[in-house]
Amino acid sequence: TGLLARAAAALASGRFLYLSSIRAVVGPDFSGTIDEATVPAPQDAYGRSKRDGEIRTLDAYRSAGRSDAAVLRLPPVHGEGMKGNLATLMRLADSALPLPTAALTGTRSLISTGAVAGAVLRLLTKPKPLRPIYIAGDRPPAAISEIVTAFRRGFGRPPRLVAVPAAPMRLAARLFGKAKEWEALAATQICDPSLLFAEGWAPETDTLEQLTELARRSRSGDAQAR
Template sequence: MKVLVTGATGLIGRRVVSRLREAGFDIRIASRLPQRLAGADDAVALPGADAPQEAFLALMRDVTHVVHCAALNNDRSAGAADFRTVNAMLTGRLAQAAATRTDGRFIYLSSIRAVTGAGFSGTIDEATLPAPQCAYGHSKREGEIKMLEAFATAGRDGATALRLPPVYGEGMKGNLRWLMRLAVIGLPLPTAALTAVRSLVSHDAVAGAVTHLLTSPVPPRPTYVLGDVSPVGMSEIVTAFRRGYGRPARLLPVSGWPFRMLAALTGRQAAWQALVATQICDSSLLASEGWERENDTLGRLEELARQGGRSPVP
């Protein structure tokens, strides 16, 4: 069986390709950045959202399953139209082609931002009603809808969206990369700004979920929420990174009220709420179906920093 993996040169895509090859799948890789595909076997450029339908159908030649990792991520400064073009329209075009030309499964890597904003505090699971709060979140939710509509129109099941919290692994970006830089600097940090508890997921666990869903005899559900076994505190994340770098934690027991006051005075209450929000992903549904979750998040983060200590974070 052959699997088309889009975004195969990214953080998650690379790990997905590796795991699927280990599982015995043939792979066709596609990227929006074809210069990264030089020398790769069965590698193609991913058409743009406005490409002719024939271009998408050609991608599906001899393909059984599709894993759609390509995306415009939330850590990039893009406009709403850019997010929608890549994350929604392109997903819909791919799903339409897959629904008509393949007989396997379509796995779309979505985000918890498709259902809630950065300032939400609470537990997120498959029953959480979608209420995206940003352009990125709206685009990922629209991508989910277009994927499911394409398969429903073709009278098929087998399409699923994996809603991911922040993903860590070698080459990670976003807030985790920022926290890693803070750990490198080694300056004392106030615990009041690090009270949040968050679910994370390793890129290995995401790749494992994809492999599990492609090999399971049971058709996937429309959505799954992923996350490591236990959420972790922001202060624990920084401490783990600093352990990996061989540095002391250097966290100061400072009250949070001066920071809240400053946020109110400067009109940045939303940014403060996003910083201290606790978001826990309940990933028990997919785990109950046989997916193996990461159970040592802090140990993995420490090891990432230890490896990064050989080549400091830029």
């Protein structure tokens, strides 16, 4: 990233946008609101790598006397080919088993691939100078239980979410050495895209409907493959 940013700063005209992640500033179990002023405290190798890329990008342009580079921090991205926890949740949703997720009421921001593309286009073409950091995220945020329900709706399955109280779930997670995973599932992580919104970008507001359609397309694609 550093080499690319230095080469771009020295040789290329136009703006440079580094797509980062909220993991560059918070860990999976962080609960709270994330904005441009959130103090970076990455908690894992992925987050530290993203934070390092941010620093190298902005330093490269600053050293070249340029201010036309920016960092765009993203929450989990949903769309075709998505990876990570969202992909795992979609696989779990495509089963007939009841899932103990009804008690997971913490909400989190997501963003679609289309919304990411719109944010990138807006930052590359907006008339005003770039700020160093931007946060993106669709509205409103969604709870894990809502995400699983949306996926199951797309798969043509009933929700089948079991309302297991949070306390025994937390205790069981600790007993099995999965306390961090539990805290990550229970966390509330809200991205505040107010600055990006002020630049003329509009967040999407139909996240759950898009997740349902994503699962529906996945099921249709599997059927055609057979």
